[in-house]
Amino acid sequence: MGLLEGKKVIIIGDRDGIPGPAIEECVKTAGADVVFSSTECFV
Amino acid sequence: MVIYRHITISCFNYESNGGKLFCKPKILYADKKETVSKNQNRHDARLKKRGTAAEEICFAADILEVSMNSVIKATGYILVHAPDMVIHNGSTQTTERIVNPDSEYLKKLPQHIRSYEDALKYLPNQTYIGNMTPDDLAKFEQPWFDKTGDCADRFGKFGEIMPQEEFYLLMQACDVFDLLYLEKGFVDAAKPKLAAHPLMNESILGRIKDGVEMAEVEKFVNEEHAEGLYNHDKLVGYVKRAHDVDVNLAAHVIHENLVSKASSVLSILYAVKNSGLAPEDIDYVIDCCEEACGDVNQRGGGNFAKASAEIAGLSNASGSDMRGFCAGPAHAFIAASSLVKAGTYKNVIVAAGGCTAKLGMNGKDHVKKEMPILEDMLGGFAVVISENDGVSPEIDNSIIGKHSVGTGASPQAVITALVAQPLDDAGLKITDIDKYSAEMQNPDITKPAGAGDVPQANYKMIAALAVKRGDMDKAGLATFAEDHGMVGWAPTQGHIPSGAPYIGFAREDIMSGKIKTAMIIGKGSLFLGRMTNLFDGVSFVIRANSGAQTENSVSEEQVKGLIAKAMKDFAMTLMAE
Amino acid sequence: MDLENQKRVKELAEKYGPENVVVVLGAAEGEASGLAAETVTAGDPTFAGPLTGVQLGLKVYHICEEEMKSEVAEDIYEEQIGMMEMVLDVDDIASEMKSIRDQYCKY
Numbered sequence: 202m203g204l205l206e207g208k209k210v211i212i213i214g215d216r217d218g219i220p221g222p223a224i225e226e227c228v229k230t231a232g233a234d235v236v237f238s239s240t241e242c243f244v
Numbered sequence: 245m246v247i248y249r250h251i252t253i254s255c256f257n258y259e260s261n262g263g264k265l266f267c268k269p270k271i272l273y274a275d276k277k278e279t280v281s282k283n284q285n286r287h288d289a290r291l292k293k294r295g296t297a298a299e300e301i302c303f304a305a306d307i308l309e310v311s312m313n314s315v316i317k318a319t320g321y322i323l324v325h326a327p328d329m330v331i332h333n334g335s336t337q338t339t340e341r342i343v344n345p346d347s348e349y350l351k352k353l354p355q356h357i358r359s360y361e362d363a364l365k366y367l368p369n370q371t372y373i374g375n376m377t378p379d380d381l382a383k384f385e386q387p388w389f390d391k392t393g394d395c396a397d398r399f400g401k402f403g404e405i406m407p408q409e410e411f412y413l414l415m416q417a418c419d420v421f422d423l424l425y426l427e428k429g430f431v432d433a434a435k436p437k438l439a440a441h442p443l444m445n446e447s448i449l450g451r452i453k454d455g456v457e458m459a460e461v462e463k464f465v466n467e468e469h470a471e472g473l474y475n476h477d478k479l480v481g482y483v484k485r486a487h488d489v490d491v492n493l494a495a496h497v498i499h500e501n502l503v504s505k506a507s508s509v510l511s512i513l514y515a516v517k518n519s520g521l522a523p524e525d526i527d528y529v530i531d532c533c534e535e536a537c538g539d540v541n542q543r544g545g546g547n548f549a550k551a552s553a554e555i556a557g558l559s560n561a562s563g564s565d566m567r568g569f570c571a572g573p574a575h576a577f578i579a580a581s582s583l584v585k586a587g588t589y590k591n592v593i594v595a596a597g598g599c600t601a602k603l604g605m606n607g608k609d610h611v612k613k614e615m616p617i618l619e620d621m622l623g624g625f626a627v628v629i630s631e632n633d634g635v636s637p638e639i640d641n642s643i644i645g646k647h648s649v650g651t652g653a654s655p656q657a658v659i660t661a662l663v664a665q666p667l668d669d670a671g672l673k674i675t676d677i678d679k680y681s682a683e684m685q686n687p688d689i690t691k692p693a694g695a696g697d698v699p700q701a702n703y704k705m706i707a708a709l710a711v712k713r714g715d716m717d718k719a720g721l722a723t724f725a726e727d728h729g730m731v732g733w734a735p736t737q738g739h740i741p742s743g744a745p746y747i748g749f750a751r752e753d754i755m756s757g758k759i760k761t762a763m764i765i766g767k768g769s770l771f772l773g774r775m776t777n778l779f780d781g782v783s784f785v786i787r788a789n790s791g792a793q794t795e796n797s798v799s800e801e802q803v804k805g806l807i808a809k810a811m812k813d814f815a816m817t818l819m820a821e
Numbered sequence: 822m823d824l825e826n827q828k829r830v831k832e833l834a835e836k837y838g839p840e841n842v843v844v845v846l847g848a849a850e851g852e853a854s855g856l857a858a859e860t861v862t863a864g865d866p867t868f869a870g871p872l873t874g875v876q877l878g879l880k881v882y883h884i885c886e887e888e889m890k891s892e893v894a895e896d897i898y899e900e901q902i903g904m905m906e907m908v909l910d911v912d913d914i915a916s917e918m919k920s921i922r923d924q925y926c927k928y
Binding site for chain 1: 606652653654655683685690693694695696698701736738741769771772777779
């Protein structure tokens with residue numbers, strides 16, 4: 202069992218890095234249960 | 245043969261009538277350049293009688309004169325040094341006073357505030373107003389906050405860096421609801437300075453009111469929920485709330501909105517001056533900042549555009565606000581260019597004022613790293629977009645990038661939609677665009693705050709995409725930013741750095757022949773409004789005026805001529821059968 | 822980290838139990854990653870948000886770290902993150918993240 206499978210995942214994305222929705226697509230394939238996703242913007 | 249300036253032929257309906265094909269153009273629109281009056285039946289204006297399909301096509305080809313692209317006529321770029329607003333109105337500071345009022349940061353902050361003279365000397369600020377080019381700025385080693393160059397002028401090619409005192413008076417001139425008052429002594433000292441300003445005419449100066457007693461200022465700030473106006477730590481005025489109950493008309497909202505309006509007005513004054521047009525020639529203004537004005541029943545009703553146009557004396561203009569977070573300006577430029585190209589308006593100004601909330605946004609990191617507060621500048625810009633004058637660079641409405649609902653959030657999808665897709669459709673490679681202007685935030689500000697070098701990051705993404713698509717090989721990655729990009733210089737005022745700062749330079753570089761094409765990209769973080777998680781962005785290309793093309797290249801007009809000829813030849817073929 | 826996001830992290834860690842929660846970051850740089858990671862493990866170092874002085878010690882990774890990449894479907898990863906691997910300083914980010922985890926992670 203990996204780090205993500207079956208876990209509740211909180212995503213803090215970054216507009217200038219990897220945004221939330223992109224991370225969500227990825228971790229879903231690893232069996233994560235995404236409970237919150239957000240994208241931050243610092244500029 | 246009557247010459248029509250704009251012709252739109254929407255479609256031909258062919259019907260059979262006893263073996264003869266009748267051609268009925270659905271719409272034949274003739275602009276009023278020549279003798280066609282508005283009331284005249286447009287069909288009567290046609291000189292040839294209806295005939296065969298072939299004759300119709302021939303006729304259409306004869307009068308096919310497609311509408312011309314709009315041009316970037318002029319720009320205005322301004323900064324306002326607002327040191328006291330950093331402390332009293334910047335959201336990082338106002339939030340800190342609520343959640344952590346005894347913090348070290350708040351205690352240390354005042355020692356890091358710059359003087360007006362230092363703000364003038366700051367190289368990125370001189371670049372913003374056009375006294376230096378981005379290339380000039382790049383010659384200096386980063387960070388820039390401890391370097392000086394040759395110029396420290398208040399006035400620049402595109403605009404100016406206005407001191408806080410004079411700006412408060414300009415704000416009062418923009419206040420038409422008796423909400424902003426300034427102390428007597430302050431007005432007496434500052435008014436002559438603003439009166440000496442080359443662009444402040446009697447119409448604006450006449451709106452400045454007499455100063456009031458200090459006791460009144462203190463009373464409103466201490467007892468009536470007014471927003472204080474400070475100058476060098478001294479209380480010098482106040483902005484009242486416009487309603488005792490409605491939070492949308494609270495004093496700090498009115499204050500923010502007056503700041504935005506006044507900085508937009510100043511930008512517009514410069515753009516109009518730089519265009520050589522009269523204020524009456526402007527027929528429309530689009531405001532693209534990120535503020536909202538309204539009341540409880542219409543919280544974002546708006547029209548900063550019309551409000552600014554009024555103070556700037558644009559008596560023939562109406563306007564409206566366009567919002568898209570940081571992508572707002574790019575959306576507005578595309579809309580303005582479309583309005584002009586379609587012949588709806590002749591001279592459209594896209595304008596935006598500055599934002600008090602973002603002042604000192606990254607202050608905590610700057611103070612921690614023993615730097616001055618660099619986010620002490622309000623920014624503003626205005627661009628005049630006009631009918632094609634045969635000289636100024638054109639906005640090419642056929643090369644438009646667009647991040648759509650279905651595009652997706654990955655950076656790759658975003659850059660593909662904004663950069664690669666429109667170029668693909670136009671048969672161009674990423675390397676065919678000479679300069680890209682995405683988000684031109686000053687890295688001096690963003691790097692110490694852990695937000696990286698935003699222009700560089702954008703160029704790396706565009707370059708990476710170019711490599712992925714085979715437009716360029718990996719060796720080009722290292723030099724792409726220098727060859728097709730620039731260092732950042734704009735203040736972190738949200739919509740201000742987004743594509744717009746380069747337009748003034750692009751106009752000059754294209755007219756001098758230094759570059760042929762530039763792409764302006766705007767990107768917006770819509771999720772901040774909690775209405776959608778979607779990202780957003782649009783882009784457009786500026787190119788040399790087709791009238792100014794060299795002998796070797798095929799101009800747009802020549803291409804259209806070729807199409808017209810092809811249609812005629814085709815018609816001849818039909819007639820011969 | 823945004824104050825509202827700190828609040829959500831705190832609430833969700835309580836709701837599901839901190840040992841069942843993983844935070845995944847997408848920050849653009851090492852420093853920003855480290856700051857966010859520290860916030861959800863040792864507490865908000867800027868003392869501004871709800872996680873001030875709260876040591877959740879949560880498992881936290883950056884999506885570009887090998888530990889995350891290896892668990893994600895290859896084609897999806899390539900499509901969503903591939904290009905940014907050429908843009909971000911992944912090594913810098915990874916070393917910041919590891920350092921924070923080694924110091925503050927409880928699970």
